Amino acid sequence: xxxxxxxxxxxxAASSLxxxxxxxxxxxxxxxxxxxVVATGKNSLLLATxxxxxxxxxxxxxxxxxxxxxxxxxxxxxxxxxLGPTSVQAATEAGLLYGVYELLxxxxxxxxxxxxxLNPSYEHRLLNHWDNPDGSVERGYAGQSIFWRxxxxxxxxxxxKTRWQEYARANASVGINGAVxxxxxxxxxxxxxxxxxxxxxxxxxxxxxxxxTYLAVKFSSPVLLGGLKTADPLDPAVVKWxxxxxxxxxxxxxxxxxxxxxxxxxxxxxxxxxxxxxxDGANMLADAVRPxxxxxxxxxxxxxxxxxxxxxxxxxxxxxxxxKFRDNxxxxxxxxxxxxxxxEPFSPLFxxxxxxxxxxxxxxxxxxxxxxxxxxxxxxxxxxxxxxxxHQAGPGSTVARCTDGSVYPQKHTAMAGxxxxxxxxxxxxxxxxxxxxxxxxxxxxxxxxxxxxxxxEWLKLTFGGPTAAAxxxxxxxxxxxxxxxxxxxxxxxxxxxxxxxxxxxxxREHYGPGPWWAPPKMRADWTPRYYHQADSAGVGFNRTKTxxxxxxxxxEPLATQFNDPTTCPDEYLLWFHHLPWDFxxxxxxxxxxxxxxxxxKGVQQVRQFQKVWDKAQPYVDAxxxxxxxxxxxxxxxxxxxxxxACLLYFQxxxxxxxxxxxxxxxxxxxxxxxxxxxxxx
Ligand code: GCV
Numbered sequence: 001x002x003x004x005x006x007x008x009x010x011x012x013a014a015s016s017l018x019x020x021x022x023x024x025x026x027x028x029x030x031x032x033x034x035x036x037v038v039a040t041g042k043n044s045l046l047l048a049t050x051x052x053x054x055x056x057x058x059x060x061x062x063x064x065x066x067x068x069x070x071x072x073x074x075x076x077x078x079x080x081x082x083l084g085p086t087s088v089q090a091a092t093e094a095g096l097l098y099g100v101y102e103l104l105x106x107x108x109x110x111x112x113x114x115x116x117x118l119n120p121s122y123e124h125r126l127l128n129h130w131d132n133p134d135g136s137v138e139r140g141y142a143g144q145s146i147f148w149r150x151x152x153x154x155x156x157x158x159x160x161k162t163r164w165q166e167y168a169r170a171n172a173s174v175g176i177n178g179a180v181x182x183x184x185x186x187x188x189x190x191x192x193x194x195x196x197x198x199x200x201x202x203x204x205x206x207x208x209x210x211x212x213t214y215l216a217v218k219f220s221s222p223v224l225l226g227g228l229k230t231a232d233p234l235d236p237a238v239v240k241w242x243x244x245x246x247x248x249x250x251x252x253x254x255x256x257x258x259x260x261x262x263x264x265x266x267x268x269x270x271x272x273x274x275x276x277x278x279x280d281g282a283n284m285l286a287d288a289v290r291p292x293x294x295x296x297x298x299x300x301x302x303x304x305x306x307x308x309x310x311x312x313x314x315x316x317x318x319x320x321x322x323x324k325f326r327d328n329x330x331x332x333x334x335x336x337x338x339x340x341x342x343x344e345p346f347s348p349l350f351x352x353x354x355x356x357x358x359x360x361x362x363x364x365x366x367x368x369x370x371x372x373x374x375x376x377x378x379x380x381x382x383x384x385x386x387x388x389x390x391h392q393a394g395p396g397s398t399v400a401r402c403t404d405g406s407v408y409p410q411k412h413t414a415m416a417g418x419x420x421x422x423x424x425x426x427x428x429x430x431x432x433x434x435x436x437x438x439x440x441x442x443x444x445x446x447x448x449x450x451x452x453x454x455x456x457e458w459l460k461l462t463f464g465g466p467t468a469a470a471x472x473x474x475x476x477x478x479x480x481x482x483x484x485x486x487x488x489x490x491x492x493x494x495x496x497x498x499x500x501x502x503x504x505x506x507x508r509e510h511y512g513p514g515p516w517w518a519p520p521k522m523r524a525d526w527t528p529r530y531y532h533q534a535d536s537a538g539v540g541f542n543r544t545k546t547x548x549x550x551x552x553x554x555x556e557p558l559a560t561q562f563n564d565p566t567t568c569p570d571e572y573l574l575w576f577h578h579l580p581w582d583f584x585x586x587x588x589x590x591x592x593x594x595x596x597x598x599x600x601k602g603v604q605q606v607r608q609f610q611k612v613w614d615k616a617q618p619y620v621d622a623x624x625x626x627x628x629x630x631x632x633x634x635x636x637x638x639x640x641x642x643x644x645a646c647l648l649y650f651q652x653x654x655x656x657x658x659x660x661x662x663x664x665x666x667x668x669x670x671x672x673x674x675x676x677x678x679x680x681x
Contacts, residue, residue: 014617017467019623021589022426025170025434030108033062038098041070045208046093049172050100052307059107060085066103068096079177079210081121094177094210098445101173110458118446121404124295124330124414125444126178126214127171128260128361133187133195139365139510141372142422142429147202154194156201156429164202167421168203168209174441178414179206184262188224190215191245191580200252212257214297214486215249219261219281220269232274233284237618246288253454258294259285260332260416265302270602274427278317279324286326291331295412297332297359298325299453300349301339309541309548310530315348323355327411327674328596330357335385335399337550340418341368341501342492345562345572346385348553351392352403358408360385364436365420368504372420374635375609375628376491377484379439379451386447391555400447415444430631431624434462435484455484463620474638476619479612486605494602494639499540499575503528503646512638513645516673533578534653539591540574551576581654592656597641602660606632645672 020028035058037051047068064086071089074081081090081099088099099118106113130138131145146163148302171179173402181202182190189195203213222228222241234237249256263281264270271281282298289296300318303310318331325331331353336344340363362382369376386400393407401407403415411653417440419429419602428434442454459477469475495513496503505514505524515534518527533541543550544563552560561567565577570586573579583591610632617625644665647658656663 009031012591017621018545020621021062022431022434025168025427026438026458027173028461030057030059030465032056032058033060034058035060036063036065037068038065038070039068041068041093041096042644044093046097046292049169049208050088050093050097053097053100053104057108059104068095068100069408075117075119077119078123078373079175080117083113083116085113097172097210098175101175101295102127105173105461108465108587109457117676120175120445121400121447122415122444123357124178124257124359125363126257126297126414126416127174127419127421127440128180128184128416129177129419130180130185130365130521132185133182133189138183138361138424139367139418140420140422141365142420142427142433143424144422146421146423148198154198155358156198161196161205163423164205165209167427168206168211170437171206171211171428171441172271174438175445176216176441177210178212178257179419180260181296182216184216184260184681185266185268186216186218186262187370188218188221191217191221191225191249193248194329196249199249201254201405202252207255210541212255212431213253214257214260214295215322216260216262216318216527219263219271219283220273221245226406230274231269233271233276233281234274239284242288246294250294256292256294258296259287260299261285262299262301265299265656277321277324279321282329283324283326286329290326294328295414296326296329297414298329299361299418300331300333300347301361301371303525305525307525308445309550310525310541310552311543312548313554315352315553318349318356318476321356322353326354329359330410330412330414332359332361332414332416334361334363335382338501339368342496343499343571344379344387344501345575346390346399348387348550349392350399351390351397351407351555352553354392354408357412357414359414359416359418360399360403361418362440364417364440366433366436367510370490370635370638371509372433373511373631374491374638375430375432375483375487375632376433377439377451377487378436379443379454380485380488381577382439382443383449383451386443386445391558404447415447417444431462431628432484434458451485452481455481459484462626469619471491471588472619476616480616483609483612487609490602490605490609490639492602493598493605494642497598497602498570498591498600499572499577500532501575502531513642513649515646515649532574532650534650536653536655538578538580538583539650540578540593541576542578542598543576547578581656590656592650592654593659595646595650596658596662599647602631603636603643603663606636610636641665641672645669648672 037054039047067087067090076091077094079092081095091095122202133148135144137145150353220231222231222238226241262268286296300314302311308315333347333349337347388399390397399405405413426544438458439454503515504510505512506517516527551559562576581592585594644667648669
């Protein structure tokens, strides 16, 4: 490691570009031209922020006058805005701020402005932080929490405030307007008076950027914190406790956003412990926050060890409750039916809940996509989910349209992303993981945006600028953008192609392969074998009508299409089918050969990424170049480990040769398992 940093030092000295540590994200300071800002409305915190941003970042005509105007224009929705080259009109002051960021982004990325109307797809665009009061971050790969720390947790320092302000600014710049600042596996003390003091301190710093503060709460808090005997949502003492606690929060944080709840899931307490339903639990909390204008986001991530097919449980539990939730409850649904795997079909709950507000939850942190070691641009994955047609209300009922109020009326609309932010200098561990934070915000604002546009913007803002070389676009932007766009599919290829899922190593915190992983007495649905079901007859999970029948949770024509292996898309083949190793694929290959080809392709793709990045060296500052280069080397090793491990493991069942044109394994299976696939970092 020491040698690596000496090398970095050498490179920084050698490069002509100023070294950058990534802390400025996509908001790197620009030399601003003078600008006059004329704003209507109260001189509020938000307007002050908007004015300051314009003055710090104006790239238009020097001395121009920019008008920020509040309007009653009915075509403007939520915090949307109308943008002209020197004007922003919005219905809210937050809208004016978002308009200012858009104007500056257009200037920096060279996009024209022509009296555009930009309305957000979702009213609430939230990050969910899985941050614990002791400062650790569940599934976090970028250092400790920016909100909490073990010692002197409740003393707010000026450093804390600076970080929170930078964080809020980054969010606002991409339209994110809410943050759940603690883990969904919630610690009850978060609701104690002393912790609420810190919640208030955080909320006060986020507010000038239009970012509302929310809390994840433990359902049994009335017992664990309040000393009650029960947390039964229908018990009057419990109802009173939550009402009192809610009032206490709103006294400190008048614009508090509301609660996020993980209940009756993965050992978390919930209404079912008292024989009540999710709706009973959610509605009780919804009634507590309603007088203050708050929301309850109730997660649908539920499964139990007794299920024959974990993929079916959320649908089975929530569809019968459709229409039973209060209108300030939003059911928060992960993109796929299992758990943020590199590829899943969309959750069948999207579109199936017709009388309930539903919001998608994406995972920005790369729990199953290589942590902050592997380069994975996730916009293509989210675009794929949002663009999936559920057919629930006829063709075109995409996940995007079923959640943004276009198909079913929803009192509230929202989208959530599990944050990848920590105390690391560059915020996200991997410089390219910043692109996922950026992409989440941009897609929550506009769920029709294309990944290519998002990557283009992010690269220009993060690596480009007025001092970029004349051939920067052709030599850096074009190839690196393509690398980003291919990166998620490469991970699918070298880890879980053709619909394989949940076959990662558990001992390595979900980094690297582990299809064999099955400690004695481990619950079956936490072991990869439950998911891949490999045996001498074939591989894959039979979710057809002859199996678990999960296909029937999808609306026609999807149920029929998924049920038949000849019409099921290759991407989901082993998700829905258990097929013989010599099954003939659409390509003409046997399933085994196709599997081998995918694993090999993934490895070759990462090698190609390395070449692209190495060629990009003259166009990027030495510091970020070297860090990304180093991570790509680790990723290359990881890809080979995945390929070798999975091919050798599955070969025990297929008993078929690895085709000659596939790079032969470098390791043998016993050694891989014995070493527990320790990743190279
Ligand atoms: C916060 C997966 C993750 C858990 C996470 C859970 C959830 O199971 O591995 O760390 O817990 O999802 O989304 O609640």
